């Protein structure tokens with residue numbers, strides 16, 4: 001049911017995010033109530049509209065990211081605040097839109113809002129083949145930056161196609177030995193990779209982290225800044241995804257599709273952290 005200000009969306013596709021298996025394992029946001037439905041982003045069709053919602057109608061194709069603290073996108077229907085969903089563009093299938101929702105929102109918050117990447121700057125993006133980083137590579141290129149990224153060798157062709165200027169095989173080369181004087185770094189890998197990312201920055205450089213928990217790691221030097229992007233929910237950022245797709249700046253991510261009944265298999269791949277792009281449930 002759509003309460004005041006909400007819409008009900010009949011979900012066509014929902015994506016798998018790293019947070020999903022972390023929540024399932026009890027590693028983040030420990031749950032006190034069960035059953036719990038995982039899933040943070042989706043694309044689908046509005047099937048009911050609550051009181052006060054004037055900008056969306058039954059039949060509209062929309063995509064979105066659940067509100068902070070809300071989950072439940074691995075489902076056939078979801079009720080969600082109308083203000084935090086956006087109309088899907090015909091240029092994207094529901095599968096593509098679900099794949100881009102949280103990944104795109106996070107990349108925009110990191111690259112544009114937090115790091116404020118500018119034309120002519122050089123950025124190192126760690127973990128280039130992942131969902132957030134694949135979007136970030138394309139966005140940073142669109143903004144006019146030179147993009148260096150890390151990935152295993154099997155993902156280099158993919159990263160070249162989406163615009164990376166330099167790709168480091170992190171299994172063969174220590175990035176701290178070959179990258180220096182970057183204006184910015186964006187880490188999507190976490191752990192030791194995050195901590196060592198400070199070494200590639202020029203004096204005054206800035207680094208953003210999304211795989212190190214709620215806080216950025218503490219820099220081991222005093223002439224750089226460490227930032228944790230704040231990833232809120234609003235329609236404006238989703239519309240920015242749509243605009244970037246319309247401009248041709250960002251293309252749909254590489255996707256592996258699953259049925260909802262294959263959630264165990266999808267989580268095993270997500271947990272392995274070695275795949276390209278996004279894993280998406282085709283719900284209907």
Ligand SMILES: NC(=O)c1ccc[n+]([C@@H]2O[C@H](COP(=O)([O-])OP(=O)(O)OC[C@H]3O[C@@H](n4cnc5c(N)ncnc54)[C@H](OP(=O)(O)O)[C@@H]3O)[C@@H](O)[C@H]2O)c1
Pocket residue numbers: 017018019102103106126127128129130131132133150151152153155170188189190193210211231270273274275276277
């Ligand atoms: N709002 C938020 O704060 C927010 C939102 C979304 C995601 N996240 C977090 O951001 C992180 C990234 O998520 P994601 O979904 O984009 O990707 P992911 O599924 O966590 O990572 C997959 C990618 O990581 C790469 N990778 C693994 N180890 C690597 C290493 N040592 N060096 C370079 N690349 C490496 C893999 O590439 P190879 O196969 O080439 O190794 C693979 O393409 C996760 O921790 C997730 O929880 C946070």
